[in-house]
Amino acid sequence: MLTENEFIETYLKPLCRSKGSLSLSDDAAILTPSPNQDLIISKDILIAGHHFFADDRPDDIAYKALAVNLSDIAAKGATPKSVMLGIAFPNAPEPSWAKAFCRGLSDTMEQYSICLLGGDTTGTKGPLVLSITIFGEVESGKMVKRSGAQAGDHIYASGYLGDAALGYQLRKKLIDGAKLGLSDEENKSLIKRYLRPTPRSELASLLKEMATSAMDLSDGVIADLEKLSNASDIGAKINLDEMPVSKAAMKLFSSDPNLKNQCLSWGDDYEILATISPENSETFLNSTRHLGLEVTRIGECLSSENGITYLNTSGEEVSLKGQNFHHF
Amino acid sequence: MLTENEFIETYLKPLCRSKGSLSLSDDAAILTPSPNQDLIISKDILIAGHHFFADDRPDDIAYKALAVNLSDIAAKGATPKSVMLGIAFPNAPEPSWAKAFCRGLSDTMEQYSICLLGGDTTGTKGPLVLSITIFGEVESGKMVKRSGAQAGDHIYASGYLGDAALGYQLRKKLIDGAKLGLSDEENKSLIKRYLRPTPRSELASLLKEMATSAMDLSDGVIADLEKLSNASDIGAKINLDEMPVSKAAMKLFSSDPNLKNQCLSWGDDYEILATISPENSETFLNSTRHLGLEVTRIGECLSSENGITYLNTSGEEVSLKGQNFHHF
Numbered sequence: 001m002l003t004e005n006e007f008i009e010t011y012l013k014p015l016c017r018s019k020g021s022l023s024l025s026d027d028a029a030i031l032t033p034s035p036n037q038d039l040i041i042s043k044d045i046l047i048a049g050h051h052f053f054a055d056d057r058p059d060d061i062a063y064k065a066l067a068v069n070l071s072d073i074a075a076k077g078a079t080p081k082s083v084m085l086g087i088a089f090p091n092a093p094e095p096s097w098a099k100a101f102c103r104g105l106s107d108t109m110e111q112y113s114i115c116l117l118g119g120d121t122t123g124t125k126g127p128l129v130l131s132i133t134i135f136g137e138v139e140s141g142k143m144v145k146r147s148g149a150q151a152g153d154h155i156y157a158s159g160y161l162g163d164a165a166l167g168y169q170l171r172k173k174l175i176d177g178a179k180l181g182l183s184d185e186e187n188k189s190l191i192k193r194y195l196r197p198t199p200r201s202e203l204a205s206l207l208k209e210m211a212t213s214a215m216d217l218s219d220g221v222i223a224d225l226e227k228l229s230n231a232s233d234i235g236a237k238i239n240l241d242e243m244p245v246s247k248a249a250m251k252l253f254s255s256d257p258n259l260k261n262q263c264l265s266w267g268d269d270y271e272i273l274a275t276i277s278p279e280n281s282e283t284f285l286n287s288t289r290h291l292g293l294e295v296t297r298i299g300e301c302l303s304s305e306n307g308i309t310y311l312n313t314s315g316e317e318v319s320l321k322g323q324n325f326h327h328f
Numbered sequence: 329m330l331t332e333n334e335f336i337e338t339y340l341k342p343l344c345r346s347k348g349s350l351s352l353s354d355d356a357a358i359l360t361p362s363p364n365q366d367l368i369i370s371k372d373i374l375i376a377g378h379h380f381f382a383d384d385r386p387d388d389i390a391y392k393a394l395a396v397n398l399s400d401i402a403a404k405g406a407t408p409k410s411v412m413l414g415i416a417f418p419n420a421p422e423p424s425w426a427k428a429f430c431r432g433l434s435d436t437m438e439q440y441s442i443c444l445l446g447g448d449t450t451g452t453k454g455p456l457v458l459s460i461t462i463f464g465e466v467e468s469g470k471m472v473k474r475s476g477a478q479a480g481d482h483i484y485a486s487g488y489l490g491d492a493a494l495g496y497q498l499r500k501k502l503i504d505g506a507k508l509g510l511s512d513e514e515n516k517s518l519i520k521r522y523l524r525p526t527p528r529s530e531l532a533s534l535l536k537e538m539a540t541s542a543m544d545l546s547d548g549v550i551a552d553l554e555k556l557s558n559a560s561d562i563g564a565k566i567n568l569d570e571m572p573v574s575k576a577a578m579k580l581f582s583s584d585p586n587l588k589n590q591c592l593s594w595g596d597d598y599e600i601l602a603t604i605s606p607e608n609s610e611t612f613l614n615s616t617r618h619l620g621l622e623v624t625r626i627g628e629c630l631s632s633e634n635g636i637t638y639l640n641t642s643g644e645e646v647s648l649k650g651q652n653f654h655h656f
Contacts, residue, residue, distance in 0.1 A: 025559045026474050027400040027543050028370040028464075033361035041445065042356040045414040045459055047452045072355040086373040086459050117369065124375045126454015131373055131414050133461040136356075146354050215355050231353045 001092040004121055011102040018082060018115040029084065029118035031135065040136040040143055042072035048127035052195075053171075058097050059104030060195045061130070066108045068218065069134035070199035071270040075216040077144040077208030078136035080112055080201065085119035086131035112201060142208055149213040149232035149275035153301040156284070158200050159271040159294055160193075160246040161221055162263025167194030169259075180255040186248035197270035202291050207274055210284050214274040219267040221298075222320055225308060228273060235306030238299035240264075241313045264320065275301055329420040332449055339430040346410060346443040357412065357446035359463065368464040368471055370400035376455035380523075381499070386425050387432030388523045389458070394436045396546065397462035398527035399598040403544040405472040405536030406464035408440055408529065413447035414459035440529060470536055477541040477560035477603035481629040484612070486528050487599040487622055488521075488574040489549055490591025495522030497587075508583040514576035525598035530619050535602055538612050542602040547595040549626075550648055553636060556601060563634030566627035568592075569641040592648065603629055 002010075013024050020030040033039060046065050048054040056064075066083065073080045085105075093101070109115060117135075167190040169175045170182075177187035200216075207214050213232050217224050221243070229236055243264070245253065253260045276284045281297070288295040310318045330338075341352050348358040361367060374393050376382040384392075394411065401408045413433070421429070437443060445463075495518040497503045498510075505515035528544075535542050541560050545552050549571070557564055571592070573581065581588045604612045609625070616623040638646045 022473065022475070025555075026404075028368045028404050028406075028471070030471055031367040031369055032468060033367060035363075039359040039361060039367070040356045041359055041412060041461075043412045043414050043446065043448045043459070043461060045416050045448050045450050045457065047416055047450065047454070047457070049453050050416075050451060076354075076356050078356075084369060084371045084461055086371050088373050088375055088378075088457070118371065120371045120373050122373050122375065123378060124454060124457075125377050126375070126418075126452060126457075129373065129375070129416070129452075129454075129457050129459075131371070131457075131459040133369075133371060133412055140360065143356070143358055145350065147350070227353075 002095055002098055003092065007093060007098055008121060011098045015102060015106050015109065015116045018117060021115070021117050024118060031082065031117065034137055036140050037137040038140050038143060040073055040076050040078040040138055041133065042069055043131070043133045044068050046130045054128060056195060058101035062101045062104030063108050063196050065130045065132050066105065067197050067199050068270060069132045070112055070201060071197070071216040073134055073136035074199050074201045074204045075144070075207070075214045075272055076136065076138065077142065077204050077211065077214070078138035079204065080114045080134060080136045082115045082117045082135045084117050084133040088122045088124035088129040090124055090126065090128055138208065144207050144211045144214045146213050146215050146228045146231035149228060149234050149301050150277070151234055151301050151303040153212050153275040153277055154281045154297050155236060155238065155299040155301060156274050156276060156295050157217070157221070157244060157271055157298050158203060159269065160244050160249065161217065161269050161271060162249050162260070163190050163193035163246050164197060164268035165263045165266035166249055166252055166259065167191045168268065175252070181251050182248060186251070190248050194268060197268060199270060200272045200293065202293060203272055203288070206284065206287050207272070210276055210280045211274040212277055214272060217267060217269045217271045217273050220265045221273065222265050224273055229308055233304045235302035235304050236299055236308045237302060238308070238310050240310050240318055242296060242298050244294060244296040261320065330423055330426055331420065335421060335426055336449060339426045343430060343434050343437065343444045346445060349443070349445050352446060359410065359445065362465055364468050365465040366468050366471060368401060368404050368406040368466055369461065370397055371459070371461045372396050374458045382456060384523060386429035390429045390432030391436050391524050393458045393460050394433065395525050395527050396598060397460045398440055398529060399525070399544040399546070401462055401464035402527050402529045402532045403472070403535070403542045403600055404464065404466065405470065405532050405539065405542070406466035407532065408442045408462060408464045410443045410445045410463045412445050412461040416450045416452035416457040418452055418454065418456055466536065472535050472539045472542045474541050474543050474556050474559035477556060477562050477629050478605065479562055479629050479631040481540050481603040481605055482609045482625050483564060483566070483627040483629060484602045484604060484623050485545070485549070485572060485599055485626050486531060487597065488572050488577065489545065489597050489599060490577050490588070490594070491518050491521035491574050492525060492596035493591045493594035494577055494580055494587065495519045496596065503580070509579050510576055514579070518576050522596060525596065527598060528600045528621065530621060531600055531616070534612065534615050535600070538604055538608045539602040540605055542600060545595060545597045545599045545601050548593045549601065550593050552601055557636055561632045563630035563632050564627055564636045565630060566636070566638050568638050568646055570624060570626050572622060572624040589648065
């Protein structure tokens with residue numbers, strides 16, 4: 001078991017390469033903002049048993065805590081720069097856990113070129129708590145908000161939706177992948193999509209140039225589209241059969257059609273939802289192809305009095321009420 | 329019971345008066361830094377049963393969560409500007425709790441002229457978690473660090489030390505104030521010092537002008553002085569009988585002398601520990617008197633090979649080993 005001081009000195013301090021972190025030896029960190037940039041700040045609390053499992057690999061836990069925050073910064077068209085990390089431990093950590101956790105932090109920070117600025121360590125009688133505050137930068141006034149979508153804009157989603165929800169259910173053995181026709185590899189890949197979601201950082205600069213609004217899909221497409229439409233004061237029609245789903249997910253949906261609707265109301269995919277004006281739509285799509293990233297047009301913005309409607313292939317409206325996800 | 333959406337819309341949103349909060353309707357907040365200022369960032373996680381009690385008044389809980397962070401900013405010589413707030417609820421909050429909690433936030437933010445920028449709400453199977461990230465500003469390069477103290481500097485502490493530790497013990501009925509000679513008012517005032525510590529924000533600009541180093545006393549004077557001496561690479565001698573204690577604390581110490589040493593190793597006072605060069609010492613002291621704030625010279629910095637020694641009135645060394653506070 002490590003003392004607080006050992007955890008900080010031996011494991012966290014080597015991760016602090018930025019001058020402003022003062023090697024974690026002060027009450028506060030110093031961030032000297034770049035001129036003519038806005039700081040884009042997001043904060044996510046992750047709690048064992050709620051956002052990850054206490055017995056997940058410590059490097060996966062560290063990765064996910066950073067990834068869900070990196071995803072917010074990407075959705076805003078900003079470049080991630082640094083993070084503050086808060087941890088509350090139910091028990092003093094074992095050195096092996098601390099080592100793997102900090103390797104997960106270090107690898108992810110290196111991959112996304114961000115640095116650890118500072119934070120707080122403490123104890124708790126409850127489950128492990130991770131609290132990340134992330135800082136990104138974007139040219140002043142250029143943050144992509146949820147509020148800029150206009151009627152007529154095309155609605156896009158990146159990647160595949162629903163994989164993380166299925167990965168969770170496979171991870172918890174709530175569904176049996178093998179019985180439902182998944183190969184071992186497909187099973188693993190869906191679980192990985194839950195454990196290690198990919199922040200779409202490569203999309204940030206395209207969003208900044210072209211998106212009228214954007215957000216990341218953390219609470220499921222139904223809930224998140226509702227938030228975006230409220231912020232932008234628009235309605236929308238979504239073609240459910242255009243929703244991008246992976247081959248593995250498709251297999252599960254064909255075995256159990258109920259799973260598809262569940263996936264729409266479930267978050268954790270951390271894909272990007274963005275609206276693009278019709279005149280930029282083709283350029284946007286071509287540019288994402290150059291990035292090698294799958295992006296799918298799933299619907300269109302309407303004026304707000306139309307509300308949000310979900311249509312099937314035959315153009316019939318599908319009711320998805322009561323499918324929203326709530327944190328408490 | 330409130331839904332997450334009701335809690336945010338009805339209770340938190342009215343607190344967001346800054347443009348950069350986007351009325352909590354986005355994934356991220358925008359902070360447009362002032363020119364030629366450094367951002368000073370601190371983060372503290374507070375957990376029910378550890379940093380406060382779940383049955384404390386919700387406005388006291390909100391106050392304390394902000395106060396301990398404001399204290400860090402004050403110790404750094406900076407001006408507090410804004411906060412991000414993360415909350416994890418074990419159960420959906422009652423409207424009365426939410427109302428009182430947000431009144432506590434609002435009153436404290438108004439008192440210290442800070443605004444709510446954004447945050448995160450979620451659920452937990454454990455105790456209530458509050459996570460605050462606070463932002464202050466100070467002229468570039470002017471933050472008061474822990475690392476600037478020099479041998480010969482005078483060591484000062486603000487206010488009275490140990491009150492919060494006694495307040496905690498009175499609050500938990502671990503000691504009986506009436507039996508130990510406290511008046512009802514003294515009893516209440518010590519408990520209040522634990523529940524509602526006062527960030528010494530009025531000291532910030534003096535510290536910025538004169539302190540060679542400073543930090544706030546959150547883990548007890550023994551542990552915190554050790555941190556400051558490590559960061560500054562100095563030793564120190566501390567006159568234990570010069571430690572500023574309140575009249576109420578003095579009464580308890582005279583009834584039970586063990587309480588005094590306990591208080592030195594216990595934090596939660598959120599007073600300021602600062603070092604001032606001998607040539608500035610008198611001006612510093614006079615200036616604090618103009619502020620109406622009690623500040624006491626408790627010792628002197630020595631070169632590092634001397635270590636830290638605690639002396640009694642007769643000049644004899646007192647051993648205080650093993651009295652350090654650990655979070656886990």
